[in-house]
Amino acid sequence: MRRRLFALLGLLFAAAAVFAWLRLRRPTLPPPPSTARLEELKAQRDALQARFRQAVIASGEKSLADAPRAGIMIGIPTSFTASVLEQVVTGLFGETTLTLKNLKVHKEGQVRAKMLVRKKTIGDYVLDVQIHQVQGLLRPGKPTLVFGRDTVNVTLPVHLAEGHGEATLHLEWDSKAFAANLVCGDVDITRAVTGGVVPKDYEISGSFAIANAGDAIILRPRFPDLAVRIFVDPSEQAWAVVDGVVKEQAKGCEMALNKVDLKAKLAGILGRGFNVKIPQKIFKPIRLPAGVRQSLQVHGLELALHVTPAGLVVANDRLWYGANLAVSSKTQPSGPKAPAPPVP
Amino acid sequence: MRLPAFAVGALVLLPACQHREPPEAARARATEAFLGTQIADLQKLVSKAESGQLSSQDRIAIGLSEETAKALIGASLPPEQVIGGRIRLTFESVQPIFRGNNAALLFQATAHGVRVPSATARLELGGGLTNFRIEKGTLTSTVQLAHFKVLDTSLGEIAGDVLEGLVRDNLAALGERIPALEMPVHLEQSIAIAGLDAGVVVTKPGVLPLEMTLAEVLPVGERLWVLLEVKAGPWQKAAAAEKSP
Numbered sequence: 201m202r203r204r205l206f207a208l209l210g211l212l213f214a215a216a217a218v219f220a221w222l223r224l225r226r227p228t229l230p231p232p233p234s235t236a237r238l239e240e241l242k243a244q245r246d247a248l249q250a251r252f253r254q255a256v257i258a259s260g261e262k263s264l265a266d267a268p269r270a271g272i273m274i275g276i277p278t279s280f281t282a283s284v285l286e287q288v289v290t291g292l293f294g295e296t297t298l299t300l301k302n303l304k305v306h307k308e309g310q311v312r313a314k315m316l317v318r319k320k321t322i323g324d325y326v327l328d329v330q331i332h333q334v335q336g337l338l339r340p341g342k343p344t345l346v347f348g349r350d351t352v353n354v355t356l357p358v359h360l361a362e363g364h365g366e367a368t369l370h371l372e373w374d375s376k377a378f379a380a381n382l383v384c385g386d387v388d389i390t391r392a393v394t395g396g397v398v399p400k401d402y403e404i405s406g407s408f409a410i411a412n413a414g415d416a417i418i419l420r421p422r423f424p425d426l427a428v429r430i431f432v433d434p435s436e437q438a439w440a441v442v443d444g445v446v447k448e449q450a451k452g453c454e455m456a457l458n459k460v461d462l463k464a465k466l467a468g469i470l471g472r473g474f475n476v477k478i479p480q481k482i483f484k485p486i487r488l489p490a491g492v493r494q495s496l497q498v499h500g501l502e503l504a505l506h507v508t509p510a511g512l513v514v515a516n517d518r519l520w521y522g523a524n525l526a527v528s529s530k531t532q533p534s535g536p537k538a539p540a541p542p543v544p
Numbered sequence: 545m546r547l548p549a550f551a552v553g554a555l556v557l558l559p560a561c562q563h564r565e566p567p568e569a570a571r572a573r574a575t576e577a578f579l580g581t582q583i584a585d586l587q588k589l590v591s592k593a594e595s596g597q598l599s600s601q602d603r604i605a606i607g608l609s610e611e612t613a614k615a616l617i618g619a620s621l622p623p624e625q626v627i628g629g630r631i632r633l634t635f636e637s638v639q640p641i642f643r644g645n646n647a648a649l650l651f652q653a654t655a656h657g658v659r660v661p662s663a664t665a666r667l668e669l670g671g672g673l674t675n676f677r678i679e680k681g682t683l684t685s686t687v688q689l690a691h692f693k694v695l696d697t698s699l700g701e702i703a704g705d706v707l708e709g710l711v712r713d714n715l716a717a718l719g720e721r722i723p724a725l726e727m728p729v730h731l732e733q734s735i736a737i738a739g740l741d742a743g744v745v746v747t748k749p750g751v752l753p754l755e756m757t758l759a760e761v762l763p764v765g766e767r768l769w770v771l772l773e774v775k776a777g778p779w780q781k782a783a784a785a786e787k788s789p
Contacts, residue, residue, distance in 0.1 A: 229565065232568075232573050233573065241579035242579060245579055245583050248583060248587060248590055249644065251590050253765065255590060259601070260601045272608055272612055272728060273607040273767075274604070274605070280604065287752050287777045288737055288750075290779070291779030292739075295739070297745075300744060479740070481740060482740050482742075482747055484737050489731060489734075489735060490606065490730070491729065492728055492730075493730050496620075496728060501619075501723075525612050527619045529620070
């Protein structure tokens with residue numbers, strides 16, 4: 201009886217074992233792919249990658265083949281670079297004022313007039329204009345940018361406009377002849393006048409050198425100083441003041457001062473203009489906004505990145521910058537490293 | 545009645561009475577599957593590029609080589625991780641694979657028993673870079689582990705299966721401990737230009753705001769390409785100009 205029970209249990213166990221093995225065994229896998237099969241797939245993948253590259257180049261990425269091959273490559277579109285340059289240059293010049301202060305112009309001379317039979321000096325005049333301040337605003341036009349080899353040539357039209365200023369006009373008249381002294385006497389008049397600047401167009405030409413700044417592309421300005429000549433333009437009020445100075449004198453004196461021709465003298469001395477030098481340092485280096493980092497913080501670990509520039513290529517479509525990085529960390533774990541597996 | 549206990553134990557152990565597939569065979573199988581995925585993804589990408597739907601020209605292109613990514617991720621691999629209180633897992637190396645429009649990562653790791661340090665196993669963990677984004681001027685992506693394989697073990701088949709189970713249950717948590725891959729590039733959000741106060745000539749400083757958004761991620765040709773949509777402007781004037789010496 202006992203032997204039968206054991207036989208039955210043994211049978212049951214055998215059946216359960218077969219059932220469990222069938223249910224729980226790892227599925228039978230087909231044979232793994234052969235090396236030839238894997239090579240065939242890699243070749244297919246590589247052919248598709250080459251076709252993709254050709255499609256990208258055909259779509260306009262002409263300079264991709266010339267880009268410096270490096271650990272990190274950055275390609276900045278020339279269209280974007282042009283947009284940055286255009287906006288920076290026009291933005292800066294759109295906020296530029298030229299201010300002349302405490303300028304003095306002086307003119308003196310004699311006035312001669314026919315007295316009975318011959319010409320005689322009837323008086324000396326001294327005309328002083330003190331320009332307390334005259335200010336002009338620059339208005340930039342649309343710059344022309346031409347990308348060359350490692351440079352961008354820039355031509356920027358600039359319009360000098362919207363000037364205004366205040367000045368003091370001082371006239372001294374010293375009558376010389378007896379008759380002149382009798383009919384006019386001496387005059388010493390000071391009047392406040394206003395004016396503006398004569399609008400004028402200028403053209404600024406220079407370039408930005410496209411340079412490798414170690415971790416980014418930098419555009420370095422190369423512009424000469426720009427000489428601007430500001431011509432002060434007396435306002436209607438100023439001419440009215442001059443007219444008034446003459447007219448408010450006695451008739452004889454008015455005639456003498458008319459001989460001075462104050463308006464012409466004033467226009468003459470102001471018409472020579474004033475030189476202003478716009479220094480080249482008005483242009484600043486422009487760092488393009490994508491560059492290589494010098495360090496990284498990863499989970500509290502500071503990684504130092506040693507950047508070695510690998511090249512800079514200025515193409516029609518992109519500015520390419522390449523750099524190789526060496527990574528080091530102060531707390532890098534040491535120990536044996538597993539061999540790298542073959543890469544699919 | 546010792547027989548039933550023996551019988552139950554034997555039944556439990558039975559499924560393990562099959563040899564683990566050799567690592568080379570497992571790797572060949574994984575490689576075949578991965579190449580199949582790459583080919584399928586590339587076919588889509590090629591058709592997108594050939595039909596003119598892939599725009600790149602006005603975008604900033606950043607390309608990171610597999611080697612540089614390997615150095616970056618390798619230098620920041622997490623220290624030893626304890627899984628389930630039983631296994632110490634150490635990441636030994638990483639191999640980024642930027643091919644066939646797939647940004648994959650293959651980690652090599654070793655596992656030791658917490659109580660029996662002499663019991664070791666070698667694992668291969670696979671995953672990829674996902675969730676690419678720009679955060680505060682940094683281009684970053686998340687490492688996500690997807691699968692793993694115990695390559696060889698001194699633990700025996702049964703303990704190897706236990707290890708597989710432990711790693712499987714903790715795969716997501718393990719992935720979270722691997723730092724995100726930060727691309728080693730700085731992306732400025734504006735270009736600030738100083739003004740000038742040279743007495744006669746005064747120029748106000750200004751700022752050119754920049755807007756960068758992620759447009760495409762293309763892991764092809766052993767390089768991870770990231771294309772950024774970028775807009776500049778309009779120019780904004782700032783407060784004061786620098787005093788010229």
